[in-house]
Amino acid sequence: MPARNGHPAEDPLKKAAILDVAIRAFAADGFRGTDVGVIADQAGVGKGTVYRYFGSKEELFWATAFEVLLRLERHLFAAMQGIVSPYERLRAAGRAYAEFFVAHPQYLEVFIQDRAEFRGVGPESHRQYHEKLAERFAEIIRQGVEAGEFRPVDPRMTTSALASVLYGCVVLCCYVARDRSPEEITMHTVDIFLQGLRAGGC
Amino acid sequence: MPARNGHPAEDPLKKAAILDVAIRAFAADGFRGTDVGVIADQAGVGKGTVYRYFGSKEELFWATAFEVLLRLERHLFAAMQGIVSPYERLRAAGRAYAEFFVAHPQYLEVFIQDRAEFRGVGPESHRQYHEKLAERFAEIIRQGVEAGEFRPVDPRMTTSALASVLYGCVVLCCYVARDRSPEEITMHTVDIFLQGLRAGGC
Amino acid sequence: MPARNGHPAEDPLKKAAILDVAIRAFAADGFRGTDVGVIADQAGVGKGTVYRYFGSKEELFWATAFEVLLRLERHLFAAMQGIVSPYERLRAAGRAYAEFFVAHPQYLEVFIQDRAEFRGVGPESHRQYHEKLAERFAEIIRQGVEAGEFRPVDPRMTTSALASVLYGCVVLCCYVARDRSPEEITMHTVDIFLQGLRAGGC
Amino acid sequence: MPARNGHPAEDPLKKAAILDVAIRAFAADGFRGTDVGVIADQAGVGKGTVYRYFGSKEELFWATAFEVLLRLERHLFAAMQGIVSPYERLRAAGRAYAEFFVAHPQYLEVFIQDRAEFRGVGPESHRQYHEKLAERFAEIIRQGVEAGEFRPVDPRMTTSALASVLYGCVVLCCYVARDRSPEEITMHTVDIFLQGLRAGGC
DNA sequence: AATGAATGAGCATTCATTCAT
DNA sequence: TATGAATGAATGCTCATTCAT
Numbered sequence: 038m039p040a041r042n043g044h045p046a047e048d049p050l051k052k053a054a055i056l057d058v059a060i061r062a063f064a065a066d067g068f069r070g071t072d073v074g075v076i077a078d079q080a081g082v083g084k085g086t087v088y089r090y091f092g093s094k095e096e097l098f099w100a101t102a103f104e105v106l107l108r109l110e111r112h113l114f115a116a117m118q119g120i121v122s123p124y125e126r127l128r129a130a131g132r133a134y135a136e137f138f139v140a141h142p143q144y145l146e147v148f149i150q151d152r153a154e155f156r157g158v159g160p161e162s163h164r165q166y167h168e169k170l171a172e173r174f175a176e177i178i179r180q181g182v183e184a185g186e187f188r189p190v191d192p193r194m195t196t197s198a199l200a201s202v203l204y205g206c207v208v209l210c211c212y213v214a215r216d217r218s219p220e221e222i223t224m225h226t227v228d229i230f231l232q233g234l235r236a237g238g239c
Numbered sequence: 240m241p242a243r244n245g246h247p248a249e250d251p252l253k254k255a256a257i258l259d260v261a262i263r264a265f266a267a268d269g270f271r272g273t274d275v276g277v278i279a280d281q282a283g284v285g286k287g288t289v290y291r292y293f294g295s296k297e298e299l300f301w302a303t304a305f306e307v308l309l310r311l312e313r314h315l316f317a318a319m320q321g322i323v324s325p326y327e328r329l330r331a332a333g334r335a336y337a338e339f340f341v342a343h344p345q346y347l348e349v350f351i352q353d354r355a356e357f358r359g360v361g362p363e364s365h366r367q368y369h370e371k372l373a374e375r376f377a378e379i380i381r382q383g384v385e386a387g388e389f390r391p392v393d394p395r396m397t398t399s400a401l402a403s404v405l406y407g408c409v410v411l412c413c414y415v416a417r418d419r420s421p422e423e424i425t426m427h428t429v430d431i432f433l434q435g436l437r438a439g440g441c
Numbered sequence: 442m443p444a445r446n447g448h449p450a451e452d453p454l455k456k457a458a459i460l461d462v463a464i465r466a467f468a469a470d471g472f473r474g475t476d477v478g479v480i481a482d483q484a485g486v487g488k489g490t491v492y493r494y495f496g497s498k499e500e501l502f503w504a505t506a507f508e509v510l511l512r513l514e515r516h517l518f519a520a521m522q523g524i525v526s527p528y529e530r531l532r533a534a535g536r537a538y539a540e541f542f543v544a545h546p547q548y549l550e551v552f553i554q555d556r557a558e559f560r561g562v563g564p565e566s567h568r569q570y571h572e573k574l575a576e577r578f579a580e581i582i583r584q585g586v587e588a589g590e591f592r593p594v595d596p597r598m599t600t601s602a603l604a605s606v607l608y609g610c611v612v613l614c615c616y617v618a619r620d621r622s623p624e625e626i627t628m629h630t631v632d633i634f635l636q637g638l639r640a641g642g643c
Numbered sequence: 644m645p646a647r648n649g650h651p652a653e654d655p656l657k658k659a660a661i662l663d664v665a666i667r668a669f670a671a672d673g674f675r676g677t678d679v680g681v682i683a684d685q686a687g688v689g690k691g692t693v694y695r696y697f698g699s700k701e702e703l704f705w706a707t708a709f710e711v712l713l714r715l716e717r718h719l720f721a722a723m724q725g726i727v728s729p730y731e732r733l734r735a736a737g738r739a740y741a742e743f744f745v746a747h748p749q750y751l752e753v754f755i756q757d758r759a760e761f762r763g764v765g766p767e768s769h770r771q772y773h774e775k776l777a778e779r780f781a782e783i784i785r786q787g788v789e790a791g792e793f794r795p796v797d798p799r800m801t802t803s804a805l806a807s808v809l810y811g812c813v814v815l816c817c818y819v820a821r822d823r824s825p826e827e828i829t830m831h832t833v834d835i836f837l838q839g840l841r842a843g844g845c
Numbered sequence: 846a847a848t849g850a851a852t853g854a855g856c857a858t859t860c861a862t863t864c865a866t
Numbered sequence: 867t868a869t870g871a872a873t874g875a876a877t878g879c880t881c882a883t884t885c886a887t
Contacts, residue, residue, distance in 0.1 A: 069269070154269060233432070
């Protein structure tokens with residue numbers, strides 16, 4: 038809503054610049070450890086501008102976390118593009134998930150900070166977005182079940198299960214099996230998830 | 240009468256009291272949000288004593304995280320006690336893992352803080368302990384493979400996989416499927432992990 | 442069509458609107474606690490306009506304080522209208538003074554802020570106006586003395602005395618005798634001032 | 644309450660030093676304009692120490708204002724020492740009041756800030772102290788009335804009246820009659836207060 | 846050895862003022 | 867002329883760590 042005589046009420050480029058810097062900053066130092074002033078400096082704007090655009094450090098963080106979620110979603114669905122088999126779609130999503138966080142470790146840190154600092158209690162809009170995203174995966178699983186490709190599992194719980202598997206893999210890879218890449222571990226885990234650890238009992 | 244070695248005259252009871260308080264404090268407010276002074280007060284000791292026993296806030300946190308790891312390990316192996324089948328042992332461990340963190344949510348927060356604040360880079364002794372713990376599970380998987388109960392997977396990678404699955408379940412339960420308990424989600428996930436999502440293609 | 446002199450094309454209505462809002466704002470939050478941006482918003486103008494019309498927050502405050510002084514003066518002389526006896530004129534002025542600040546507590550706060558923040562050191566024009574106002578009262582006292590209604594006091598000092606009495610009454614009424622109204626206290630004080638506390642020793 | 648092995652829980656000298664600096668600082672820059680850090684520096688202590696001793700900037704200010712009130716009270720009663728006649732006691736108090744604030748202008752500024760910033764709403768303990776002080780003066784007036792030295796006025800209201808007169812004189816002297824000293828103005832006003840402005844109508 | 850008073854770097858947020866549009 | 871986005875200095879308060887007692 039520009040004023041009567043022309044004003045760029047909000048500059049999307051500037052907003053994006055702040056967000057980009059914020060991702061790196063929160064990833065590097067954590068929510069508490071991050072200085073809003075440093076973000077402002079690195080984004081080339083005044084501290085007041087950051088507050089103008091985002092209201093508070095907390096809201097800035099949530100905007101940051103949301104942006105990461107958006108990018109992850111885009112990456113996942115791009116990777117599943119053109120694949121039909123639900124089985125292959127989940128494998129592709131798993132691989133993309135690992136790739137995404139390996140390529141952008143800072144995104145992972147933001148995810149982790151979100152949980153660590155706010156225990157998953159963010160703005161309602163985030164919850165709704167999670168919900169929508171989960172539903173998209175539940176639908177894939179539902180199709181796999183209907184197609185007889187998957188066992189007759191509960192789609193929503195299995196979406197949770199898949200999310201847990203993927204999240205656990207990328208988060209814990211720093212603790213375990215340092216001689217393997219996160220992608221390797223993730224794909225191994227996803228494959229067990231899909232095939233089962235148990236020896237095939239027909 | 241100073242002790243034989245190291246710090247003279249350390250009172251193990253006092254140390255345990257501090258640690259107990261620290262778990263609750265770090266869980267409640269996070270690493271950065273926790274005030275060492277408050278821990279000292281609640282433990283009934285002076286701030287200086289906390290520093291004498293633990294050196295720094297960071298070291299205190301690591302001691303805290305280590306204590307939680309010890310308790311988790313005890314709980315897991317107690318739950319596997321007397322079970323022979325590797326398959327059943329892993330199921331029992333999975334259930335125990337979820338139970339443990341549901342019964343003591345603060346322990347989970349400490350785990351999460353550990354990763355969030357220090358990216359899994361703690362003292363070397365922790366790494367070694369993780370290693371030993373992982374080896375114990377790898378051994379179970381190895382036995383399962385040898386017994387023909389499991390597919391011929393890499394035991395170490397599969398241990399990673401299992402850890403990721405369990406960790407992901409308890410950490411993410413706050414985001415997804417709020418209508419299910421963490422135990423339900425975890426057991427569902429573990430069962431898929433063991434049985435496979437794919438429809439049994441003999 | 443710019444005005445003949447000084448600032449071209451100043452809108453007196455807009456200026457008055459800003460001043461009105463400013464009185465309330467400064468009274469409510471004090472000089473330091475008042476946000477110029479809020480004044481601009483409430484007056485329905487841009488922040489830049491406030492600065493265009495008043496130059497700085499400080500000058501805005503002085504304009505505000507001056508406006509209050511003008512209104513007080515009008516109120517006092519309206520109340521003295523038609524009264525001849527100097528004695529009765531001063532009583533009427535005293536009563537009007539108390540009434541004025543009871544009816545408009547925000548005016549009082551502005552007076553107090555003026556003294557608190559600037560120690561009475563405002564622009565020279567204010568000093569001159571004070572001087573003129575004081576002289577009008579001194580003249581009344583002079584007449585009272587000449588008429589034999591007052592003792593032969595120094596008119597200027599007695600004007601000061603009267604001002605102090607009135608100011609003290611309205612400012613301190615929040616500390617003392619909360620069971621009496623400011624008007625009661627003021628009239629009691631004024632009457633003592635006029636009659637003397639001492640038992641009339643003829 | 645020192646700890647088991649000797650601690651000077653609170654150093655009264657340090658506290659007094661902070662208070663002394665605070666009086667000057669608040670007087671010079673006002674409540675809002677004063678930087679607690681500057682007070683700490685000038686008092687030769689850390690900022691944390693100021694907060695340890697006084698809890699907050701506001702409480703520090705109240706302690707400051709209270710200290711000034713105590714000093715004023717001591718000065719007033721010292722000046723009335725040995726004087727019997729209520730009439731002379733009030734004159735002496737009036738003179739002492741003016742002298743006190745002329746000798747310590749910063750005390751006056753603190754008084755004014757108190758009213759400006761907090762509208763006389765301080766801690767309950769202050770109100771009680773004011774009350775006690777007022778009662779002491781009311782008693783003097785009561786005695787003057789009983790002795791026939793004063794007219795039969797209400798002692799409490801007349802105390803208010805006297806307080807208003809004195810306060811008004813010292814506060815406003817910066818606006819009016821700059822060619823007279825505050826003491827002169829005050830004594831003139833007090834004398835009118837005592838004798839009456841009106842020509843003695845027997 | 847134990848204590849807790851003292852320290853001061855650190856940080857979120859506000860707001861007077863400017864100036865491009 | 868009017869606007870309000872941008873700026874960044876300013877400030878209250880916290881808390882990890884030290885050290886005199």
